Amino acid sequence: MSLISVVVPVKDEQDNIAALYQRVREALRTGPDWELVVVDDGSTDQTLAELRKIATVDPRVKVVSLRRNFGQAAAMQAGLDAAMGDLVATMDGDLQNDPDDIPLMIAKIEEGYDLVLGRRLKRKDALLIRKVPSLVANWLIRKVTGLPYKDFGCTLRVMKRELAENMRIYGEMHRFIPVLANNLGARITQIDVRHHPRTAGRSKYGIGRTGRVLLDLMTIRFLSRYITRPMHFMGGIGLLFLILAFVSVAVTCGMKIFNGVDMTGNPLLLLSALLFLAGMQFLATGLMGEIITRTYFESQDMRPYVIRESLNLERTPGDTRNIRAA
Numbered sequence: 001m002s003l004i005s006v007v008v009p010v011k012d013e014q015d016n017i018a019a020l021y022q023r024v025r026e027a028l029r030t031g032p033d034w035e036l037v038v039v040d041d042g043s044t045d046q047t048l049a050e051l052r053k054i055a056t057v058d059p060r061v062k063v064v065s066l067r068r069n070f071g072q073a074a075a076m077q078a079g080l081d082a083a084m085g086d087l088v089a090t091m092d093g094d095l096q097n098d099p100d101d102i103p104l105m106i107a108k109i110e111e112g113y114d115l116v117l118g119r120r121l122k123r124k125d126a127l128l129i130r131k132v133p134s135l136v137a138n139w140l141i142r143k144v145t146g147l148p149y150k151d152f153g154c155t156l157r158v159m160k161r162e163l164a165e166n167m168r169i170y171g172e173m174h175r176f177i178p179v180l181a182n183n184l185g186a187r188i189t190q191i192d193v194r195h196h197p198r199t200a201g202r203s204k205y206g207i208g209r210t211g212r213v214l215l216d217l218m219t220i221r222f223l224s225r226y227i228t229r230p231m232h233f234m235g236g237i238g239l240l241f242l243i244l245a246f247v248s249v250a251v252t253c254g255m256k257i258f259n260g261v262d263m264t265g266n267p268l269l270l271l272s273a274l275l276f277l278a279g280m281q282f283l284a285t286g287l288m289g290e291i292i293t294r295t296y297f298e299s300q301d302m303r304p305y306v307i308r309e310s311l312n313l314e315r316t317p318g319d320t321r322n323i324r325a326a
Contacts, residue, residue: 003033004106004158005085009075010093011041015200017050020093021061027099031106037062038093039079042069073174080164088164090157090177096124097156098194105158105191114163114186117149117178118156118193125195137175137213144221145179149190152178156193159186172216179220230289238282245275 006024010017021036028034040048040063048065055061064082066075080088087109091097097118105116125131134153141152152175159181167180181188226233249272255261263269 003035003085004028004031004087004089004102005035005037005083006089006091006099006102007037007039007076007079007083008091008093009039009041009072009079010043010047011069011075012043012045012047013093013200014043014046014050016093016095017047017054019095019200021054021058023095023099025058027102031103032087035060035062035083035085037064037079037082039075039082040065041072041075042066071171073169073171076174077167077169080167080169083161083164086161088159088161090155090159092155094198094200096196096198097154098196101156101191101193102158105156105193108189108191109158109160112187113189115157115159115178115181115188117151117188117190118154119149119151119190120154120195121192123195124197140214141176141179141217144217145182145224147178147182149178149188151190152176154193171219172212173220175213176216176220179224183224228293230293231286234282234286234289238279238286241275241279241282245272245279248272248275 006028008020010020013020017038020038024034024036038051038061040051048063051061051063051065055063062082064078066078070078076090079090087106089102089105091099091102101118105118108116123131123134125134134151138150138152142148155174157177163181163184163186166184167177169177169180173180178188222233248268252263252266252268252272255266255268256263
């Protein structure tokens, strides 16, 4: 690989910028050519000023300054969009990740993997505020997605450029990069990496984001299985409700015929109506989802697949450019 891009989102990390640059430079001094892409996510301290100083001296340091704080996922996406390397490494700017682990991850990539994840050993974070919520979140993500990785929250990763180019990260989706990569058919592995205590600045992320992670987990589950067939999800629920409505009506009629129970005073009749209306609403939502999905893919000339490679093809499937007339 001729170039590796190290993407680092930062916010209010003025005391860590110089050390970050030095550590990355030392870690990659004997490896491939590198660039350091730092995304300033609306810092209110002197972070941007520190970045300008270093970028003036070393052109390998690229700086992307966002107009305001958009969040870690948006900053990560901005860094991926700006990266020019054949490989892309991501890490946090607080130096709890160790840049010295990047060459080890590059070696794993050269074994044929598309994405190498880090797993933090002996994590140096507060037990109740950081470790326990992370353990619960990792367990839940494994159960919902079926992926075996132990640490989804470690920001230290190395991936191939073509994988990075096909990702879209938003919300709290940076935690779900392994899931997004798996949806794209990537070959993924995870290795143990070092983790250091924070020596300067303070963490911007705490237990308050747990709820957002749970909501994004629901989103990623839906996108993983039903993005191209929303009717299978919504319609399935709708049909279940309609069946339950039919059963409820049948029980209501049976109670009237065999036991003489008044139908108008039977709560099961009201339940039947509610289940029927809910079922019809889910079916209608599924149909609208199908129309929106078709519009999304066709209007943008999108394809519901990602090609790893092709052999002896004059053009890539789905590419309508440069088609010669017969």
